[in-house]
Structures are given as structure tokens and as C-alpha cells.
Amino acid sequence: MRIDIITVLPELLKSPFEASILKRAIDAGLVSVHFHNLRDYTSDNYKSIDDTQFGGGAGMVMMIEPIDKCISKLKSERDYDEVIYMTPDGETLNQGIANQLSMKGNLIMLCGHYKGVDQRVRDQFITKEISIGDYVLSGGELGAAVLCDSIIRLIPGVLGNETSALTDSFQDGLLAPPIYTKPRDYKGWTVPEILVSGNFPKIEKWREEQALEHTKTRRPDLLED
Structure with a gap:
């Protein structure tokens, strides 16, 4: 399995994958996790990834262009089973969703920030929207880490006892x-x-x-x- 995580804070995400079961799964070649800094796909000198809302209102919105560039580049290199957006108004993560995703090959996870992403991102690129609970975080990175952990531990060979996950x-x-x-x-x-x-x-x-x-x-x- 390959997981590509699109984020504006890659440093926030890396530590969970450098220890415990997740690191063991990566070292064993059972999964690969890659972080993509959205600011690397911007087109201005300020590396802007957000702007004000059309129609007014509080809070900034993540712009479509850098997200499009990042997702399009990844898709040009391989096929993906799901493009997942981490958002409070997504489908609440449960064991059934983790089971389904653990059987996929390649996944993209997009971490939201601010008020969220331009709706056109959700309309054009996203195939699945997931929430880890009815509350709001500063960004989608921690949610993506939770989702990754719930998926990766189910991949055959990750846990020492193959039947352990089946009795969770x-x-x-x-x-x-x-x-x-x-x-x-x-x-x-x-x-x-x-x-x-x-x-x-x-x-x-x-x-x-x-x-x-x-x-x-x-x-x-x-x-x-």
C-alpha cells in the first residue's frame, strides 16, 4: 500500500510514522507513506495556499490551484483507489471504513486547514470525505494520522499476531x-x-x-x- 498525504504542515505528521507499529510496517515494506508540502505547488513568491472567501465572511479558504497541481502530479505517476479529504463534515471514521481502506492499493489524503478547501476541490477531486469525530481541529493532519494508524495495523503482516486485529x-x-x-x-x-x-x-x-x-x-x- 502507498499513502500520499498532502499537507501544509508535514513536520507535524512525520513523528507518528517514525515509531511503533507504523514504522515497523514501513521498514518491512508493507506500506509507504509520503508527505507533500502544498506550498511546493504554489505559483507566487509568498507560497500562498489560501485566500479570502467570495461573498465575504470570516476565515480563509484553501485555494484550488495548488491542490489541483499536487493531486494531478500524483495521479500522473500512478492510479489511486481513493482521494480522501479529512474534514469535520465527512463520514465518521469507524472500523468498517478502516477495514475497507486497508484492502486498497494507493490512497491520497488531503489535510484541510482554515475554513476548509474551495468547494470545487471537493466536487472535482475528492472521492471520499472522512471525519474522526464531531469536533474541529486546527487542521486535518492529526485526523490523517489517526486514519493511517487505523488502516495500516490491518494490513497482513503488520501485527505480530495475524488474528489480533480480528478480535478488536x-x-x-x-x-x-x-x-x-x-x-x-x-x-x-x-x-x-x-x-x-x-x-x-x-x-x-x-x-x-x-x-x-x-x-x-x-x-x-x-x-x-
Whole structure:
């Protein structure tokens, strides 16, 4: 998989990809991530990427020209499955979206800033709009990092245990059940006996029941469908 991220703050984005699972995936050649500074595609001496709104109003708007130049250059070099715009009014990211995108080959992510991008960018270039929640950030970079992490960890070979991602919360529409590790008894706080029984069919049934109860308690909205 190749991910190209268009941003005005590439330095803000780089650190998450220089550590942990993301770095391991990049070093293993399972994914490549490339940052493109939008100011490199401007045509004036000030490297302007934004201007005032037509019709008046507070806040600046990212201009279409540098975005067009950047996306067009990338598309001239390879085909892309999706051109994603990170925006508060996009589709809210969930596990299903992460699963779908993890199976793609090449992705472009455009990070918004200010009041957002000229609407013509969204009309002409963007194939998918994604939000990471109902709140506004200073820019789309942190959202892009979250999206990348949610996608990359699902690529086969990235996680040490291939089945680990399959048992995450939301994969089956439920939250994950409680989990425990050693010691079995800590200050009198003990692990449920079923988990040390060795009866794996009963353990799986217990986990299913706990996941359902956990979801009912914390996220009943997930059960509405």
C-alpha cells in the first residue's frame, strides 16, 4: 500500500510514522507513506495556499490551484483507489471504513486547514470525505494520522499476531470483552476462573457474553441495527 498525504504542515505528521507499529510496517515494506508540502505547488513568491472567501465572511479558504497541481502530479505517476479529504463534515471514521481502506492499493489524503478547501476541490477531486469525530481541529493532519494508524495495523503482516486485529472492538459490531494477564491473583483481585479453566469452548462463550454485556452497558447504540 502507498499513502500520499498532502499537507501544509508535514513536520507535524512525520513523528507518528517514525515509531511503533507504523514504522515497523514501513521498514518491512508493507506500506509507504509520503508527505507533500502544498506550498511546493504554489505559483507566487509568498507560497500562498489560501485566500479570502467570495461573498465575504470570516476565515480563509484553501485555494484550488495548488491542490489541483499536487493531486494531478500524483495521479500522473500512478492510479489511486481513493482521494480522501479529512474534514469535520465527512463520514465518521469507524472500523468498517478502516477495514475497507486497508484492502486498497494507493490512497491520497488531503489535510484541510482554515475554513476548509474551495468547494470545487471537493466536487472535482475528492472521492471520499472522512471525519474522526464531531469536533474541529486546527487542521486535518492529526485526523490523517489517526486514519493511517487505523488502516495500516490491518494490513497482513503488520501485527505480530495475524488474528489480533480480528478480535478488536467493533470488528464484529461489539466492544471487546474484559482481558487479563499475569499475575492470576494480585492483592486479592483475581482473574475469573473460567479463563484459567482450559475449557476453550466455554471461554469463547464467556467472552461472547461479556462482549455483548459490555456493549449493552457502554455503547447500546451499536446494537440498534
